[in-house]
Amino acid sequence: xxxxxxGVMGQGEGADEPxxxxxxxxxxxxxxxxxxxxxxxxxxxxxxxxxxxxxxIPGSLTLGILPSSVVAPSPDIDIVVVTDMHNARNxxxxxSSDVVVACGPAGAGTASEIALALKAEKPVILLSPDAxxxxxxxxxxxxxxxxxxxxxxxxxxxxxxVTI
Amino acid sequence: xxxxxxGVMGQGEGADEPxxxxxxxxxxxxxxxxxxxxxxxxxxxxxxxxxxxxxxIPGSLTLGILPSSVVAPSPDIDIVVVTDMHNARNxxxxxSSDVVVACGPAGAGTASEIALALKAEKPVILLSPDAxxxxxxxxxxxxxxxxxxxxxxxxxxxxxxVTI
Amino acid sequence: xxxxxxGVMGQGEGADEPxxxxxxxxxxxxxxxxxxxxxxxxxxxxxxxxxxxxxxIPGSLTLGILPSSVVAPSPDIDIVVVTDMHNARNxxxxxSSDVVVACGPAGAGTASEIALALKAEKPVILLSPDAxxxxxxxxxxxxxxxxxxxxxxxxxxxxxxVTI
Amino acid sequence: xxxxxxGVMGQGEGADEPxxxxxxxxxxxxxxxxxxxxxxxxxxxxxxxxxxxxxxIPGSLTLGILPSSVVAPSPDIDIVVVTDMHNARNxxxxxSSDVVVACGPAGAGTASEIALALKAEKPVILLSPDAxxxxxxxxxxxxxxxxxxxxxxxxxxxxxxVTI
Numbered sequence: 001x002x003x004x005x006x007g008v009m010g011q012g013e014g015a016d017e018p019x020x021x022x023x024x025x026x027x028x029x030x031x032x033x034x035x036x037x038x039x040x041x042x043x044x045x046x047x048x049x050x051x052x053x054x055x056x057i058p059g060s061l062t063l064g065i066l067p068s069s070v071v072a073p074s075p076d077i078d079i080v081v082v083t084d085m086h087n088a089r090n091x092x093x094x095x096s097s098d099v100v101v102a103c104g105p106a107g108a109g110t111a112s113e114i115a116l117a118l119k120a121e122k123p124v125i126l127l128s129p130d131a132x133x134x135x136x137x138x139x140x141x142x143x144x145x146x147x148x149x150x151x152x153x154x155x156x157x158x159x160x161x162v163t164i
Numbered sequence: 165x166x167x168x169x170x171g172v173m174g175q176g177e178g179a180d181e182p183x184x185x186x187x188x189x190x191x192x193x194x195x196x197x198x199x200x201x202x203x204x205x206x207x208x209x210x211x212x213x214x215x216x217x218x219x220x221i222p223g224s225l226t227l228g229i230l231p232s233s234v235v236a237p238s239p240d241i242d243i244v245v246v247t248d249m250h251n252a253r254n255x256x257x258x259x260s261s262d263v264v265v266a267c268g269p270a271g272a273g274t275a276s277e278i279a280l281a282l283k284a285e286k287p288v289i290l291l292s293p294d295a296x297x298x299x300x301x302x303x304x305x306x307x308x309x310x311x312x313x314x315x316x317x318x319x320x321x322x323x324x325x326v327t328i
Numbered sequence: 329x330x331x332x333x334x335g336v337m338g339q340g341e342g343a344d345e346p347x348x349x350x351x352x353x354x355x356x357x358x359x360x361x362x363x364x365x366x367x368x369x370x371x372x373x374x375x376x377x378x379x380x381x382x383x384x385i386p387g388s389l390t391l392g393i394l395p396s397s398v399v400a401p402s403p404d405i406d407i408v409v410v411t412d413m414h415n416a417r418n419x420x421x422x423x424s425s426d427v428v429v430a431c432g433p434a435g436a437g438t439a440s441e442i443a444l445a446l447k448a449e450k451p452v453i454l455l456s457p458d459a460x461x462x463x464x465x466x467x468x469x470x471x472x473x474x475x476x477x478x479x480x481x482x483x484x485x486x487x488x489x490v491t492i
Numbered sequence: 493x494x495x496x497x498x499g500v501m502g503q504g505e506g507a508d509e510p511x512x513x514x515x516x517x518x519x520x521x522x523x524x525x526x527x528x529x530x531x532x533x534x535x536x537x538x539x540x541x542x543x544x545x546x547x548x549i550p551g552s553l554t555l556g557i558l559p560s561s562v563v564a565p566s567p568d569i570d571i572v573v574v575t576d577m578h579n580a581r582n583x584x585x586x587x588s589s590d591v592v593v594a595c596g597p598a599g600a601g602t603a604s605e606i607a608l609a610l611k612a613e614k615p616v617i618l619l620s621p622d623a624x625x626x627x628x629x630x631x632x633x634x635x636x637x638x639x640x641x642x643x644x645x646x647x648x649x650x651x652x653x654v655t656i
Contacts, residue, residue, distance in 0.1 A: 002237065002244050028178050036243065052382050061225075063243060067258055069284070073166065079200065080225060082259040082305055083491040084578040087418040087447050092256075095233055095246040108468050109448040115440035120233070138459050139437050248414040251611050255580040272610040272632050279604035283579050296628040303624050304600050330565060330572050364571065387552075391571060397587055397612070400495065407528065407555060410587040420584075423561055423574040433525055448561070482645050 005063065006030045006158065007038040007097025009114070010046025010108040011078060011080050019104025022048040022127060026151035027053025031157065040098050041081075043074040046103050047131060051076035072147030091116050098124050099158050105130035106159070120130035123161050127154050168299040170194045170322065171202040171261025171279070174210025175271040180298065183268025184213040186291060190267060190315035191217025195224030197319065202261050204253070205230035205245075210267050215240035221304050248262050263287050263322050269294035282308060287325050292316050331341045333391065334486065335425025337367040337442070338374025342343040347432025348377040350455060354431060354479040355381025359388030361483065366425050368390050368417070369394035369409075374431050379404035392488040393421050399449050427451050427486050433458035446472060456483050499520045499589025501606070503539025503599040505626065508591040512541040514619060518595060518643035518652065519545025523552030525647065530589050532581070533558035533573075538595050543568035546618050557585050567634040576643025591615050591650050597622035609635060615653050619646050 008026060010019055027050035030037050037054040041046045041064025054060045055076040062076035067089050073080045083089040090109065094100050094117040102114050106129065114137050117124045125146045126134055137145050148154040165311065174183055191214035193282060194201050201218040202226050203211045207226025217241040218224045228241035237244045247253040251273065258264050258281040266278050278301050281288045289310045290298055301309050312318040338347055355378035358365050365382040367375045369392025382388045383404040384420035395417050395443060401408045411417040418437065422428050422445040430442050434457065442465050445452045452472045454462055465473050476482040493650045494520050500518060502511055519542035521527050528547040533556025546552045547568040548576050556569035575581040579601065586592050586609040594606050598621065606612045609616045617638045618626055629637050640646040 001239070003242050006241070021232065041379070051465060060456075061243075063200070063245075075165070078165065078167050079169070079225075079243065080260065081227075081229070081256065083256050083580075084259055085416070085580060086576040087254075087444055087576060088417070090444075090576075091414070091418075092247050092249075095248055096244065106468075108443045111448060111464065111468060112440045112443035116415055116418075118436040119440060130461070130467075132467050136434075136439065136460040136464045139458075140434075140439060149210065150480040154347045155407040225475040247416075249416060249580070249607055250583070252411075252413060252577070252580040254608075255578070255582075263536040270628075270632075272607045275628065275632060276604045276607035276611060279600045279607060280579055280582075282600040283604060294631075296624070296631050300598075300603065300624040300628045303622075304598075304603060329567070329570065331570050333571070371558070375525065385592070389571075391573075393573070404497050407497070407553075407571065408588065409555075409584065411584050412587055413584075420573065420577075422576050423576055424572065 005036045005038050005097050007093055007100045008046065008050040008103055009040065009093065009100060009110045011110060012042055012044035014049060015104060016026035016043035018128065022151055023049035023103045026050060026101065026154060027125065028056050029151050030054060030154050031057035031069055035060045036063055037155065038063045038065065040093055041073045041077060043047035043072050048074045065089050065096070075115050076090070087112065092121050093102065094120055094122055097122060099125065099161055101125045101127055102152055103127045106133040123155050125154050127151065167200050169200045169202050169261050170263045171257055171265060172214040172267055173204065173208065173257065173274045174267035174275060176208035176211060178271050179209035179268060181320055182211060183292065186266045186315055187213035187226055188217035189292065190214060190265065190318060195221035195313050195318050196216060199228070200227055201223045202227045202229065202257065204228070204257055205237045205241060207236050210252050210281055212238045214250065229253050251276065261286060261316045262304055263325055265289045265318055266293065272298040289318050289321050291315065333364045333365050333425050334375065334379040335421055335428045336431055337368065337421065337438045338372055338431035339438060340372035340375060342418060342435050343373035343432060347374060347456065350479055351431045354429065354455065354482060356384050357479050357483045359444060364391055366391045366393065366421065368421055369401050369405060371400050376426035384406035391422065392489050393417050405473060414476035415440065417481045419422070422448055422450055425450060427453065427489055429453045429482055430457065434461040438443045453482050453485050455479065476492055490492045493530050495590050497528045497530050499584065499585055499592045500538065500542040501592060501602045502530065502595035503602060504534055504539060507537035507538060507596060511538060511620065512650050515541035515595045515641055516545035518593065518619065520540060520548050521643050521647050522546060524547035525566055528553045528555055530555045530557065530585065532585055533565050533569060535564050540566045557581050557588070576585055577603065585635060586612055589618065591614070591653055593617045593646055594621065595619045598625040617646050617649050618642065622645035642644055
């Protein structure tokens with residue numbers, strides 16, 4: 001039976017500590033709900049942190065969509081999908097997610113994922129976004145973009161979407 | 165911890181009954197080893213059969229790489245990755261597999277997957293191939309293509325590869 | 329000899345008349361320089377307009393990167409590349425362009441292309457952007473994002489980049 | 493107006509001299525008809541040779557679909573499309589071609605392109621194929637695969653297809 005997947009996007013090398021802490025907590029909370037954590041798969045920044053958080057929960061399942069066959073995945077990913085498509089894999093990240101969460105200030109990669117998610121008509125939650133990303137994507141989202149301040153609030157928003 | 169993935173390729177609409185029976189048995193055997201079954205995700209032919217077989221095993225995990233967001237996945241797939249890349253997703257199928265098994269006579273799609281697997285230097289097992297595919301891919305495989313007659317033998321070959 | 333390619337991105341169905349007028353003028357100016365016009369290939373909005381403009385110039389060459397094999401290209405495109413990758417083709421649009429111009433207010437698709445262009449370290453010119461896209465992408469661009477008000481000014485900026 | 497594109501596939505590093513000579517002649521003949529030569533773009537083997545041949549004809553136009561942004565294109569390519577998708581770009585090669593010609597004995601990459609072309613219902617011409625590829629693809633082609641012995645004969649077959 002097809003399982004519910006939450007995609008968590010965020011900066012790799014550029015992520016700051018508050019974003020990493022929120023990603024870790026969010027990973028654990030998603031896993032605690034029995035949902036699968038999807039990420040961009042690399043062993044860096046928000047991608048690494050969300051998988052670390054998820055794997056602290058027994059029975060959790062983590063899915064990583066790697067950009068390249070020569071890039072090492074985060075060691076906390078159970079299922080590695082190798083695309084060798086570099087940033088074009090960002091579209092697969094969002095198409096494979098039932099809900100997309102962008103964690104922390106957006107870099108260019110995360111901004112592309114938010115935009116592609118909106119293009120694909122996926123619901124998007126911005127967790128602690130920077131002001132500029134918030135302004136653009138709320139405008140483009142036409143009601144499909146939600147803002148949250150904490151991982152706990154993010155889970156609450158997802159539950160609202162699921163029951164709809 | 166990254167789990168071992170066996171990709172099973174084969175015809176969709178054109179699959180014959182012997183190939184479907186072997187795909188079902190193979191899916192169950194792969195799942196019985198604790199390995200993940202990867203397929204092209206559609207609800208047809210070998211893709212459907214291998215997932216049906218796998219899900220008869222408690223604790224099994226099935227991963228489908230769907231070509232399109234408007235195509236329904238096999239209901240026996242746990243984790244659906246949506247690519248929207250149509251046949252270009254065949255390359256993701258093989259890159260994400262530790263070993264690729266082609267089940268039954270090859271159609272054009274399966275032939276492309278075998279060829280892409282060889283290009284990616286993946287080991288390939290041809291289970292009950294047609295004579296023409298066997299001849300071409302043994303020649304192109306340069307020692308990376310194995311022939312098997314039964315699902316049980318296929319598993320034995322995979323175990324040889326894993327211990328190497 | 330590899331020719332210089334200017335990618336022009338912009339809204340399809342949602343484009344407004346000022347953006348279309350600027351796209352038409354921009355297409356003619358790019359073609360007048362002997363550069364190739366690259367677009368997302370569809371027969372809609374900025375994609376249609378920029379090719380219309382370019383083909384008014386004798387000897388012009390237009391290249392369209394189509395998302396799907398079942399979508400008709402703009403009739404003013406000389407060379408149609410069919411990807412069947414839907415929005416993942418946005419990354420090909422920007423990787424194949426020496427410079428990326430976003431024409432008019434950004435929709436979600438155009439926003440993804442600007443972000444992917446920055447990720448690929450391509451220079452980006454925003455021609456008459458909306459305030460929100462301008463704010464986010466100037467911040468993310470770290471010196472690689474230029475703002476212009478007219479097609480003539482856009483060409484002048486490109487020439488500055490080329491001489492560098 | 494959309495121009496007619498002939499995709500020429502063949503081995504890179506593994507190509508033998510007869511295949512290279514045929515690719516050069518074929519490129520010149522295609523260009524002589526006013527058709528565009530499409531190739532996989534790399535500066536190696538059949539890809540290099542077909543573009544060399546084409547560029548000996550004044551007014552010729554060559555299009556290369558590069559697998560990677562860090563691989564140099566053949567210097568005889570006019571229009572370089574950069575995919576960064578590695579072998580998944582093989583599907584774009586065939587989707588963008590009105591007719592696909594495989595030149596010389598098939599390696600794994602070329603075999604994948606022939607198979608993907610058949611999957612996409614494109615006509616395929618095998619020019620001097622090896623016996624194993626000929627046997628498999630004639631079977632899979634169901635009337636869409638043609639065999640030719642010389643570049644001149646290949647052009648004649650294409651003209652038959654175009655008039656149909």
